Amino acid sequence: MTALEPVIGLEIHVQLKTKTKMFCGCELSFGDPPNTHTCPVCLGLPGSLPVANAKAVHFGLMIGMALDSELAPRSIFHRKNYFYPDLPKGYQISQYDEPLCLGGKLGEVRIHRVHLEEDAAKLIHVGASGRIQGSDESIVDFNRGGTPLAEIVTEPDLRSAEQAGEWLRLLRTTLRQLGVSDVNMEEGSLRCDANISLRPVGSSELGTKTELKNMNSFRFIERGIRAEILRQEKILKAGERVTQETLHFDPSSGVITSLRSKEEAHDYRYFPEPDLVPVAIDEVMIEAARAAMVELPADRAERFEQEVGLTAESAAQLAFRGELGDFFEAALLVGVDVSAQTLANWVTVELAGRLEDDPANALVTPQALAELAGLVASKQVSVGAGRQVLDRLVAEGGDPVAIVEIEGLAALDGEGDELAAIVAAALEANADAAERVRGGNPKAIGPIVGFVMRETKGRADGGEVTRLVNEQLGI
Amino acid sequence: MSATDIIGLSAARAAAQIAAGELAGEELFEAYRIRAAEHVAAGLNCFTWVAEGASGGEAAAPLGGVPLAVKDLFCTQGVPSQSGSKILEGYEPPYTATAVSRLTAAGATLLGKTNQDEFAMGSSNENSAYGPVLNPWNRERVPGGSSGGSAAAVAAGLAPWALGTDTGGSIRQPAALCGIVGLKPTYGAVSRYGMIAFASSLDQAGPLTRDVTDAALMLRHLVGRDERDATSLTFPEEIALPNAERLDGIRLGVPKELTAGSAGADGEGIEAGVLDAFRTALNRAEELGAEIVESVQLPHAPHALAAYYVLAPAEASSNLARFDGVRYGLRAEGAEDLLDMYTRTRHDGFGAEVKRRIMLGTYALSSGYYDAYYGRAQRVRTKIAEDFRTAFGQVDLIVTPTAPTTAFKLGEKTSDPLAMYLNDFCTVPMSLAGIPAISIPCGLSEGLPVGLQIAGPAFSENRLLDAAHALELALGFDGSGARV
Numbered sequence: 001m002t003a004l005e006p007v008i009g010l011e012i013h014v015q016l017k018t019k020t021k022m023f024c025g026c027e028l029s030f031g032d033p034p035n036t037h038t039c040p041v042c043l044g045l046p047g048s049l050p051v052a053n054a055k056a057v058h059f060g061l062m063i064g065m066a067l068d069s070e071l072a073p074r075s076i077f078h079r080k081n082y083f084y085p086d087l088p089k090g091y092q093i094s095q096y097d098e099p100l101c102l103g104g105k106l107g108e109v110r111i112h113r114v115h116l117e118e119d120a121a122k123l124i125h126v127g128a129s130g131r132i133q134g135s136d137e138s139i140v141d142f143n144r145g146g147t148p149l150a151e152i153v154t155e156p157d158l159r160s161a162e163q164a165g166e167w168l169r170l171l172r173t174t175l176r177q178l179g180v181s182d183v184n185m186e187e188g189s190l191r192c193d194a195n196i197s198l199r200p201v202g203s204s205e206l207g208t209k210t211e212l213k214n215m216n217s218f219r220f221i222e223r224g225i226r227a228e229i230l231r232q233e234k235i236l237k238a239g240e241r242v243t244q245e246t247l248h249f250d251p252s253s254g255v256i257t258s259l260r261s262k263e264e265a266h267d268y269r270y271f272p273e274p275d276l277v278p279v280a281i282d283e284v285m286i287e288a289a290r291a292a293m294v295e296l297p298a299d300r301a302e303r304f305e306q307e308v309g310l311t312a313e314s315a316a317q318l319a320f321r322g323e324l325g326d327f328f329e330a331a332l333l334v335g336v337d338v339s340a341q342t343l344a345n346w347v348t349v350e351l352a353g354r355l356e357d358d359p360a361n362a363l364v365t366p367q368a369l370a371e372l373a374g375l376v377a378s379k380q381v382s383v384g385a386g387r388q389v390l391d392r393l394v395a396e397g398g399d400p401v402a403i404v405e406i407e408g409l410a411a412l413d414g415e416g417d418e419l420a421a422i423v424a425a426a427l428e429a430n431a432d433a434a435e436r437v438r439g440g441n442p443k444a445i446g447p448i449v450g451f452v453m454r455e456t457k458g459r460a461d462g463g464e465v466t467r468l469v470n471e472q473l474g475i
Numbered sequence: 476m477s478a479t480d481i482i483g484l485s486a487a488r489a490a491a492q493i494a495a496g497e498l499a500g501e502e503l504f505e506a507y508r509i510r511a512a513e514h515v516a517a518g519l520n521c522f523t524w525v526a527e528g529a530s531g532g533e534a535a536a537p538l539g540g541v542p543l544a545v546k547d548l549f550c551t552q553g554v555p556s557q558s559g560s561k562i563l564e565g566y567e568p569p570y571t572a573t574a575v576s577r578l579t580a581a582g583a584t585l586l587g588k589t590n591q592d593e594f595a596m597g598s599s600n601e602n603s604a605y606g607p608v609l610n611p612w613n614r615e616r617v618p619g620g621s622s623g624g625s626a627a628a629v630a631a632g633l634a635p636w637a638l639g640t641d642t643g644g645s646i647r648q649p650a651a652l653c654g655i656v657g658l659k660p661t662y663g664a665v666s667r668y669g670m671i672a673f674a675s676s677l678d679q680a681g682p683l684t685r686d687v688t689d690a691a692l693m694l695r696h697l698v699g700r701d702e703r704d705a706t707s708l709t710f711p712e713e714i715a716l717p718n719a720e721r722l723d724g725i726r727l728g729v730p731k732e733l734t735a736g737s738a739g740a741d742g743e744g745i746e747a748g749v750l751d752a753f754r755t756a757l758n759r760a761e762e763l764g765a766e767i768v769e770s771v772q773l774p775h776a777p778h779a780l781a782a783y784y785v786l787a788p789a790e791a792s793s794n795l796a797r798f799d800g801v802r803y804g805l806r807a808e809g810a811e812d813l814l815d816m817y818t819r820t821r822h823d824g825f826g827a828e829v830k831r832r833i834m835l836g837t838y839a840l841s842s843g844y845y846d847a848y849y850g851r852a853q854r855v856r857t858k859i860a861e862d863f864r865t866a867f868g869q870v871d872l873i874v875t876p877t878a879p880t881t882a883f884k885l886g887e888k889t890s891d892p893l894a895m896y897l898n899d900f901c902t903v904p905m906s907l908a909g910i911p912a913i914s915i916p917c918g919l920s921e922g923l924p925v926g927l928q929i930a931g932p933a934f935s936e937n938r939l940l941d942a943a944h945a946l947e948l949a950l951g952f953d954g955s956g957a958r959v
Contacts, residue, residue: 040570044797046563047550047572047669051705079793081840083817090796132813140801269840271849274675274790276705 002200004236006229007207008164009112009156012171013149014181015119015189016059021146022118023050023093030187034141042146044088049275052077052116056148057100057279059180060116061289063150064101066174066296067111074280075100075115077273082266085132085140086120093118094151096270100279106174107298109167110155121145150180156195156206161225165218168192170320173297177322185217194225197242198232207232208242212249213259224249227256300325304344308332314344323358324348330366336374346373350387354394363397364390372400384458385409412460419452419460423468426451438473445469481506482958486541486635486689487716490582493540500540503635504529504584507542510959511587511633518959519609519618521628523547524555525587536582538696543583544634546625547591549575549680550669554585558671559593559621561604562824563804572669573701574638574680581696586634590624593826594795595645595673597621598898601889602828609885610653611957612923616882619649619898621673625683626653630957636684636693640670642677643783644878644902647914650683651877651926654916654954656943657683658690659902661933662909663708666701672794674787675706677906685954687915687944691716694936711934717944723764725942727929728771728870729757733901745901746880748920753876756917756927759949760874765942768870775858779904782859784896785839785852786907791829792836798824831892860908867932872942875901877914877926905930913943916952924954 020027024041040048064071078096095115104111122144127136152171158164172183172190183190197209212228215221227249232242244262249255295303297319304315304325318325328347332340346369355362372393376386381404389403404410412419426448427434436444445466452465481503484492492498511525522544532540545551548558550568557563571579579585592602600608600623608623610616611631618627622639626649629637639646641659650657658681665680672678682693695714701707734753735744745753757767800806800820807819825833839848866873879900888895905912910933917927927946931939 040568043802045550045568045570045803046556046558046566046671046797047548047568049668049704051703081793081796083796083799085799085801085813088797088802090799091793267842269793269837269842269845271789271793271840271845274706275672 002202004198004233005201006159006161006225007156007197007199007209008158008160008225009195010154010158010164010168011193011195012152012168013119013191014063014152014175014183016056016148016150017179017181018053018055018059018148020053020055022053022056022116022148023146026146028147029143032143034139034143037143038145042088043142044090050093050273052276052279053148056116058285058289058292059148059178060100060114060150061281061285062178062180062292063152063175064104064114065289065293066178067101067104067106067114067152069101069104069111069114071101071281071286072098074098074278076278077116077276078270079273081269084120085138086123086145088121088142088145092120093273093276107167107170109157112153112155114150114152117149117151119144119147119149156197161222161229164194164225165222168218168221170297173320173322177294177296179294188216191216192221194221194228196225196228196232198229198236207236208244210242210244211246212256213246215249215251217251220249220251223251223254224256227254231256297322308340310341310344314341314348317348317352318344321352323360324352327351327359327366327369331370331373334367334370336370338370338373338377342377343370343373350390351394354390362394364393365397368393368398368400375400375404379461380404380411381409382411382459382461384453385411388458409457409459412456412464419456419464420468420472422452422455422460423448423465423472425455427469427472434473437469438475478506482510482632484635485685486538487692489635490538490541490692493534500532500534500584501529503540504532504542504586507586507634511544511628514628514631514633514959519611519614519627519631519633520606521589521608521624521631521633522587523557523559523590523605523624526585529584531579531582532584533582536580538578538582538692541583541635542586543578544586544589544625544628544637545575546622546637546639547588548595548640548671549588549638550671551575551585551588555588556671557605558595559591559603559605560798560824560826560829561805562798562820563671564604566804568669570669573666573703574697575669577666577699578638578693578696589622589628589634589637592621592623592645593829594671594791595621595640595642595678596791596828596832598644598648598895599883599885599888600624600649601885602826604826607885610882611959612654613882616884616923617652619652619878619882621645621649622657622683623649626650626655626657629653629655629683629685630954632958636682636689638680638693639683640673640678640680641902641906642673642679642787643906644899646681646683647902647912647926647928648878648898650914651916651924651928652882654924654952654957655683655685656687656690656913656915656947657681658694658913658936658939659905659911660694660698660936661708661911663706664710664911664934664936665697666699666704666707668701668703672790674790675794676790677783677787687913687940687947688716690913690943691940694940712937714940715937717937717940719941719945720948721764722760722942722945725765725872726768726870727757727760727765728768728866728873730771730773730776730866730873730875731769732773732776733875733904744879745876746920749876749878749880749925752918752920752925753927756946756950757874760946763945763949771866771870771873773859773862773866773873773904775855775862776904778855779859779907780896780900782852782855783899783903783907784835785848786856788832788836789839789849790836792833792840795825795829795833800824828892856907859904863904863908863910863930863932871931872935872939873930875928875930877901877928881920881923881925901928909933911936911939913939915943915947915950916954917946917950918952924952
């Protein structure tokens with residue numbers, strides 16, 4: 001049987017950071033007492049009418065520009081009809097066949113569309129079941145109801161769970177950079193569904209897809225997609241067919257369960273929302289959105305590569321994690337005599353590996369990192385010792401020069417007697433290895449260098465040590 | 476001034492007398508309040524609620540102290556607003572509709588809420604959960620609908636004037652059947668905020684009054700852009716009080732599509748007595764200097780009713796989804812689960828006609844049927860609007876009978892929805908086109924009033940009111956036969 005390739009498309013819901021809700025004047029809220037941000041409109045009271053939030057349209061246009069979408073000169077809202085207690089009007093105001101933005105691209109993934117809609121309210125189910133079926137009672141908090149959402153739909157251009165996660169991070173950075181959303185998955189301001197299917201490698205047809213709903217962290221998304229790919233693979237390899245259905249991934253058990261099959265799918269009876277007028281985009285609105293645009297990760301990556309001279313990989317790493325890019329640019333401005341690429345490596349490899357959070361909140365400053373990179377580049381501090389200095393900087397902050405001084409981490413001078421003596425001791429302690437090096441096996445030097453590094457607490461320069469070993473062995 | 480004299484005043488005259496200090500607003504209000512309260516349940520059943528006292532109504536305001544009857548479907552804060560439905564029994568909204576608050580801001584006082592067909596779906600007021608309204612001209616007959624309570628109250632002298640809504644004829648047709656004036660403004664002229672919706676793209680609030688001047692006066696204080704209604708528009712000019720007495724140079728179009736006589740057993744076409752009164756009114760118009768243009772055409776108008784009965788139920792099926800028992804209104808007891816709660820609540824809460832239209836509308840919007848029904852009906856709607864635009868290139872105004880028949884008997888058409896729907900035959904095309912139309916009484920047929928409809932282009936209300944005013948003077952209709 002031919003190998004199978006996953007085909008993945010994402011549907012991302014982003015809560016927009018407007019002051020008020022999508023169709024009424026209630027302020028957005030997070031964590032406030034239930035039902036304190038409501039009015040006749042967002043409660044769906046009889047007679048109330050929606051009015052579209054101009055700021056949400058503005059943010060929608062900014063997203064469209066960032067994703068290189070075509071901005072529709074005229075778009076309309078539709079009603080998506082279904083009954084649920086978190087949907088007070090019995091329909092969600094969304095966009096259907098005339099969305100705000102069409103097409104586009106971010107990184108290597110094509111965008112299908114971007115549209116605006118309103119969020120549902122929050123349901124809390126009291127009782128053991130945790131779901132509406134079998135709960136003792138269910139209560140509704142309408143604070144969230146009516147929050148503006150942008151729904152971003154990709155084309156099925158992703159081929160692995162890891163790629164999906166990586167791309168989603170790029171999207172998150174882009175949206176954060178735009179300032180249109182908090183894009184916080186845990187708080188629900190960024191939510192992601194994945195459409196997943198498998199097909200034989202080389203085929204251009206799409207297999208039957210399933211939709212994996214509402215995964216609320218990057219980890220769960222990748223795990224969920226991976227689990228679904230495995231599940232489908234098993235089905236197809238057994239010669240069976242994948243059923244089109246909507247699925248739920250339980251991150252705690254790793255189990256995928258069916259929410260509803262294609263037959264149970266709602267007929268949403270979309271029709272144009274008669275209470276709203278079409279959104280007509282004019283030059284003023286487009287100009288306002290353009291003026292509000294900032295440098296986007298993809299452009300930044302290109303600048304890092306073209307103008308700063310970084311490798312494509314480093315440029316992308318720094319640009320797609322905007323907070324690292326900011327730290328890097330601040331360090332670069334310090335003006336230490338070190339190549340930009342070296343500095344980039346310090347940020348992407350050494351710093352990023354030591355920090356979980358935004359480095360802007362870390363104790364280590366861009367100034368300190370730049371100085372440390374300079375000390376290492378000028379061989380005043382060995383690479384190994386430099387890492388120790390960074391450990392200290394991350395833990396306590398401070399000045400790298402002072403740390404080197406206090407901890408005695410300055411590089412050992414290869415010309416001095418001290419290092420020569422330690423190398424001699426290393427050769428004595430590793431006579432076998434020394435013999436093999438002398439016999440023409442340079443790779444055998446490992447244990448000897450390791451001994452020296454231990455003795456010097458990493459202060460020795462690796463190149464110097466090799467030179468001294470060879471010298472003392474008479475090579 | 477005696478109570479009878481007070482009741483005899485039109486709203487405009489009453490307002491003028493209050494402003495001149497010749498009449499106290501409290502006295503006027505009390506005279507009506509007592510009459511209205513007597514008719515809450517007994518008598519004509521016009522009112523579903525009557526105020527216990529006047530609130531607001533400053534004498535200095537333009538409508539200072541004139542009592543106002545308001546169709547039940549307008550939300551009025553702290554006052555039952557049930558839209559004629561059991562599902563909203565006792566529902567008191569936390570806010571007031573813009574149309575109502577504009578009139579009270581201008582000095583009107585809320586007299587009561589008037590009975591109506593449930594969710595404004597009906598042409599006879601027999602679809603109210605609170606019982607039918609009787610026609611004050613003949614209590615065995617219907618007042619028309621859906622603003623039947625408003626129309627009957629004004630005709631009977633239980634209110635000086637009333638606020639109603641018109642979706643396919645719900646102001647004009649009951650005005651015609653009750654012998655009063657009813658105006659449906661241009662779509663968007665009056666805010667819909669706070670009107671419990673039937674069909675959003677068609678619903679429009681408007682006055683039901685004793686004469687054309689009162690209609691103009693109320694309209695003046697109703698129109699205007701409301702930031703809470705995205706579909707509302709700034710009215711391009713002030714509504715003037717009409718004073719025209721002649722129709723010189725006015726071209727009145729009489730489209731044959733809406734003025735043909737009874738075609739036979741199928742019940743389509745206009746009743747003979749109605750046509751007679753209509754033709755007599757046209758003769759009067761000619762005497763006033765108008766030119767009658769019989770060649771004007773509305774070729775798609777005969778399809779209006781079919782399109783309307785797709786579009787209006789489609790919107791209604793969605794608008795009425797919010798009545799689900801979760802937040803307000805009726806919630807059925809003893810439900811086993813969520814779906815059961817929804818089903819029982821809506822089963823118990825909605826009447827037969829409402830259910831019929833929800834089902835019709837749901838079907839018309841279903842995937843696979845959308846294009847054949849909703850899409851097609853929208854295209855017909857566009858054609859009808861084009862028909863009117865073309866016609867208004869040829870004539871200034873269009874005139875038709877308002878309703879094909881005079882008031883019919885209670886129960887006569889309840890078992891035949893299609894016969895009932897034909898009541899809107901002459902009024903629905905204007906609703907679909909979003910243009911203004913007024914109905915004025917133009918005579919009696921076998922003792923029952925006949926309405927004349929005048930329609931004009933969007934925002935032509937001033938012209939419409941002037942023409943209606945001139946005709947009203949010439950026709951000299953006497954509505955006192957309906958006073959109780």
